[in-house]
Amino acid sequence: MCLAVPGRVLTISGDDPIMRVARVDFGGIVKEISLAYTPEAAVGSYVLVHVGFSITVIDEAEAERVFEYLAEISDIEEELGVRGERTT
Amino acid sequence: MRFRDEYRDPEAVQKLVGAIARATTRPWTLMEVCGGQTHAIIRYGIDELLPAGVTLVHGPGCPVCVTPVDHVDKAIEIAGRPDTILCSFGDMLRVPGTNGDLLGAKARGADIRIVYSPLDALVIARANPSREVIFYAVGFETTAPANAMAVYQAKREGLRNFSMLASHVLVPPAMRAILSAPRNRIQAFLAAGHVCTIMGFEEYEPMAAEFHVPIVITGFEPLDILEGVHLAIRQLEEGRAEVENQYRRSVRRLGNEPAQEIMRQVFRVVKRRWRGIGEIAESGLGLAEDYRGFDAEARFGAVVPREEPASECISGLVLCGDRKPTQCPAFGTRCTPDHPLGVTMVSTEGACAAYHRYRGVALAAG
Numbered sequence: 410m411c412l413a414v415p416g417r418v419l420t421i422s423g424d425d426p427i428m429r430v431a432r433v434d435f436g437g438i439v440k441e442i443s444l445a446y447t448p449e450a451a452v453g454s455y456v457l458v459h460v461g462f463s464i465t466v467i468d469e470a471e472a473e474r475v476f477e478y479l480a481e482i483s484d485i486e487e488e489l490g491v492r493g494e495r496t497t
Numbered sequence: 498m499r500f501r502d503e504y505r506d507p508e509a510v511q512k513l514v515g516a517i518a519r520a521t522t523r524p525w526t527l528m529e530v531c532g533g534q535t536h537a538i539i540r541y542g543i544d545e546l547l548p549a550g551v552t553l554v555h556g557p558g559c560p561v562c563v564t565p566v567d568h569v570d571k572a573i574e575i576a577g578r579p580d581t582i583l584c585s586f587g588d589m590l591r592v593p594g595t596n597g598d599l600l601g602a603k604a605r606g607a608d609i610r611i612v613y614s615p616l617d618a619l620v621i622a623r624a625n626p627s628r629e630v631i632f633y634a635v636g637f638e639t640t641a642p643a644n645a646m647a648v649y650q651a652k653r654e655g656l657r658n659f660s661m662l663a664s665h666v667l668v669p670p671a672m673r674a675i676l677s678a679p680r681n682r683i684q685a686f687l688a689a690g691h692v693c694t695i696m697g698f699e700e701y702e703p704m705a706a707e708f709h710v711p712i713v714i715t716g717f718e719p720l721d722i723l724e725g726v727h728l729a730i731r732q733l734e735e736g737r738a739e740v741e742n743q744y745r746r747s748v749r750r751l752g753n754e755p756a757q758e759i760m761r762q763v764f765r766v767v768k769r770r771w772r773g774i775g776e777i778a779e780s781g782l783g784l785a786e787d788y789r790g791f792d793a794e795a796r797f798g799a800v801v802p803r804e805e806p807a808s809e810c811i812s813g814l815v816l817c818g819d820r821k822p823t824q825c826p827a828f829g830t831r832c833t834p835d836h837p838l839g840v841t842m843v844s845t846e847g848a849c850a851a852y853h854r855y856r857g858v859a860l861a862a863g
Binding site: 410411412413414415417427435436443445446447448455457459460461462464465467468469471472474475476478479482483 | 498499500501503504509512513516531532533558559560561586588613614615616617635636637639640642643646649650653689691692694695717720721724743745746747748749753755756759844846
């Protein structure tokens with residue numbers, strides 16, 4: 410029920426912030442989506458969409474963070490050996 | 498698909514599984530709040546990758562599952578009136594009321610339409626000015642702004658034949674209810690990432706402190722869930738009880754403020770009964786006084802409180818995390834997705850449906 414799907418904003422139309430809509434591409438499927446709740450969304454933004462509404466603009470820098478976290482874990486492992494103490 | 502596939506990478510999953518194993522020295526019991534997370538956990542077998550003793554308990558985070566029987570009865574009653582069109586998300590159609598479900602009402606001739614977005618119900622209302630169009634609004638905080646927008650726009654354009662039957666529920670009061678239960682065994686929460694995308698996470702900070710329970714705002718892909726588990730276990734092992742945000746690509750501290758603003762205008766907080774759990778104070782959303790004209794209960798009569806019919810279904814215990822679906826004697830035999838006894842088997846995000854879909858064969862064989 411709380412499923413939200415990421416998609417890329419292709420075009421935006423409408424001036425009234427409440428009625429602003431975008432055509433959003435979900436890996437080949439394009440749907441019209443309300444931007445009422447993400448006024449900051451721009452063409453090219455990735456948004457998370459739930460029941461026809463964009464609920465957030467994906468922060469692309471933060472999206473990489475889990476992979477940095479993984480790299481960090483691997484570094485700590487290497488440094489301390491397989492059963493190393495946690496450092497934080 | 499970008500921002501999805503990379504979070505399912507098997508190699509990265511293995512690294513995190515290893516990190517969790519190294520971080521864990523004792524048994525811990527965590528609850529994932531959201532049904533979407535439950536679904537992913539069972540689908541990808543994430544629970545089976547965790548060290549022995551680390552238990553993921555499935556939470557009440559399926560709004561379809563917790564909608565009480567009397568609300569379903571009201572929806573069926575409204576749909577059965579002449580000149581009404583009841584619009585609903587598809588998940589609600591097979592949720593049992595006291596006598597049957599919306600799908601049965603539809604088969605008997607009621608005009609019930611499945612919509613993808615609440616705005617679709619507005620389109621139907623505009624196209625059918627001589628009929629009453631009712632949107633059956635179910636959902637958590639994730640869905641509430643979308644549903645609020647339908648009412649907001651209806652008022653703005655003076656759409657008189659549109660109203661809403663509001664069955665909204667709020668997540669933090671249910672988490673508090675679980676932590677306050679005398680038999681509570683939940684030591685940490687993976688909080689619902691999309692609920693927090695809307696609401697932010699400041700309101701969890703007093704809860705983490707008061708109950709001394711780590712709360713990690715967590716996403717929905719395998720890597721998200723495993724990172725959430727890792728952060729929660731690190732806190733538990735170190736004796737910390739903080740709010741951490743794993744799902745930072747989507748969730749910001751203050752949440753989505755334009756969405757909260759429309760919610761505040763359209764809705765007010767009300768007490769709500771949760772199926773299988775009971776009444777929880779300030780745990781639901783009803784229409785605000787200014788929007789009372791759009792309240793289906795004002796037009797068609799209030800929901801009459803009604804007890805759940807007696808049944809061997811244990812969905813209430815499953816929703817609170819007291820039992821696993823497989824501990825139910827009816828699971829997979831007298832209760833299946835085709836012939837469900839209760840909501841947790843009906844909804845695609847219900848814990849029983851997830852176990853049946855992804856583990857049904859193995860369970861039957863074993």
